[in-house]
Amino acid sequence: MKRPFQLNTHISAKYNQELEALKHSVLTMGGLLEQQMVNTLIAIEEKLPNLAERVSLNDAKIDGMEQQVEQECMRIIATRNPAASDLRLVMTVAKAANDLERIGDDIVRINRLVQSKGMPDSDFLLAGLLDIGNRIVSMMRGTLDAFARQDEKAAIIAHKQDSDIDRVYKKLLEQTAEEIKSNPEEIYMWMDVLWTVRSFERIGDRCKNICEYVFFLNSGTNRKKISMKKNLKRLLKNG
Amino acid sequence: MFKLFEREVIAVDELSLNQTGIDVRELSVEFDGKRVLNEINIRIPKHKITALIGQSGCGKTTLLSSFNRMNELNRRHKTTGEVWIDERNIYNKRENLAALRSRVGMVFQRPNPFPMSIYENVCFGLKIKGETSRRVLDDAVENALDQAALWEEVRDRLFDSALTLSGGQQQRLMIARALALSPEILLLDEPTSALDPLTTLHIEELISQLKKTCTIVIVTHNMQQAARVSDYAAFLHQGDLIEFADSDVLFTLPAKQQTEDYITGRYG
Structure with missing residues (x-):
């Protein structure tokens, strides 16, 4: 059954506000992370360790937000006993907040490379990191937009962006492996690069999770059971 | 241990007749010409707890009362359709109502003990049925009170007035009174709405124990209670069965x- 999700129709106006605020909290966290990611890319491009440090320090704010969201979810479950779509929203928000917090951690890991001043001076690396980074920013934007509007089509489009990110990730891995082969004495420096590239790729996966939650939120079906390809076909068929 | 990955629930449309405790077919009930239930078809599963939920006036209690023909106490009622219990339509002209109501017990929202002793309350139904043997009555009373989780609390004062019991104890006494007749089906009409949360939990625990021997149908306004205790749930709205x-x-x-x-x- 297709369930148009309505937040503002409960008899209790306060409950409406609570659920609205809960959903909004994910978007606030997402917005902050998007800004963190953009700053990270600036720090990488312009080699600004100070900016990277500031981004890392900002992560505490995101950790705090995740804790608050978790507490609010628990409070709503305890006091409101949500059922059906309301329960799905609460569970989804808790899971999305967890994914967003992990994205924050990955961003910190990326910034460590800039802060360490051990970043190799390589054109392909800089171009590759900026490429994958920009794709991540675009995917994050798409994901949050899909979540905000609970738009399944937008979720699929954002979800599909992950395959491009994986492609760039693989290319970067291969190039890094080549570098290690040709300069074995710099292996430790390049291993840091590998971790950084891996963190970018993990952010893509986390965004993918959030896109899948949009489906769970709307239809209640187990997101893992449905392939995104099938969903896309179904949506195209229904116009 | 609660087996999380091995739970099996039979879907309501896959229930066979053997697994059905009450089979309701095209049941409609009118009071004073006003239709209260509208062609209800539902199969209540045997030895399971089924909750009826819905707004006030949606027909939950009427549906519940039609399972032991209690609606007929209202003279201006009209019932059409069939209710099958044990391969018999209870809406046949020859049905023995007293026998039916001893097989299909009912407990109401407010405990209504008779102004007699606890013992007399429990064996009241058996005495009406003609049971006179003291030993049989004693055993039945002990069994029923034990099943209703009340025996330990009242064993030393069985001959005190039932009115001296607390609300929760009185409600359990009502369940014991119904159980003394070894009913196949137990109908509970908001049995915990007048009780405190802890007593409610005692009654809920008791209900889940009782499903081993009875088919239980419970009407409740408490959604969490319905979700907690029931295996199946039916939602009624303005006399229609919306979802089961x-x-x-x-x-x-x-x-x-x-x-x-x-x-x-x-x-x-």
């Missing part, structure tokens, strides 16, 4: 928008 499914599905992923609106508190 196993409780896990009904409270997490209802098929009908009306059900979803009701359980999430959206009905205005």
Whole structure:
């Protein structure tokens, strides 16, 4: 059954506000992370360790937000006993907040490379990191937009962006492996690069999770059971 | 241990006749020419707890009362359709109502003990049925009180007035009174609405124990209680059966928008 999700129709106006605020909290966290990611890319491009440090320090704010969201979810479950779509929203928000917090951690890991001043001076690396980074920013934007509007089509489009990110990730891995082969004495420096590239790729996966939650939120079906390809076909068929 | 990955629930449309405790077919009930139930078809599963939920006046109690023909106490009622219990339509002209009501016990919202001793209250039905043997009555009283989780509390004062018991104890006494007749089906009409939360939990625990021997139908306004205790749940609205499914599905992923609106508190 297709369930148009309505937040503002409960008899209790306060409950409406609570659920609205809960959903909004994910978007606030997402917005902050998007800004963190953009700053990270600036720090990488312009080699600004100070900016990277500031981004890392900002992560505490995101950790705090995740804790608050978790507490609010628990409070709503305890006091409101949500059922059906309301329960799905609460569970989804808790899971999305967890994914967003992990994205924050990955961003910190990326910034460590800039802060360490051990970043190799390589054109392909800089171009590759900026490429994958920009794709991540675009995917994050798409994901949050899909979540905000609970738009399944937008979720699929954002979800599909992950395959491009994986492609760039693989290319970067291969190039890094080549570098290690040709300069074995710099292996430790390049291993840091590998971790950084891996963190970018993990952010893509986390965004993918959030896109899948949009489906769970709307239809209640187990997101893992449905392939995104099938969903896309179904949506195209229904116009 | 509760087996999380090995739970099996039979879907309501896959229930066979053997697994059905009450089979309701095209049941309609009118009071004073006003239709209260509208062609209800439902199969209540045997040895399971089925909850009836819905707004006040939606026909829950009427449906419950039609399972032991209590509606007929109201003279201006008209019932059409069939209710099959044990391969017999109870709406036949020859049905022995006293026998039916001893097989289908009922407990009401407010405990209504007779102004007699606890013992007399429990064996009242058996005495009416003609049982006189003291030993049989003693055993039945002990069994029923034990099943209703009241024996330990009242064993030393069986001959005190039932009115001296607390609300929760009185309600358990009512359940014992119904159980003394070894009913196949137990109908509970908001049995805990007048009780405190802890006593409610005692009664709920008792209900889940009783399903081993009885088919239980419970009417409740407390959604969490319905979700907690029932195996299956039916949602009624203005005399229509909107949805009937196993409780896990009904409270997490209802098929009908009306059900979803009701359980999430959206009905205005």
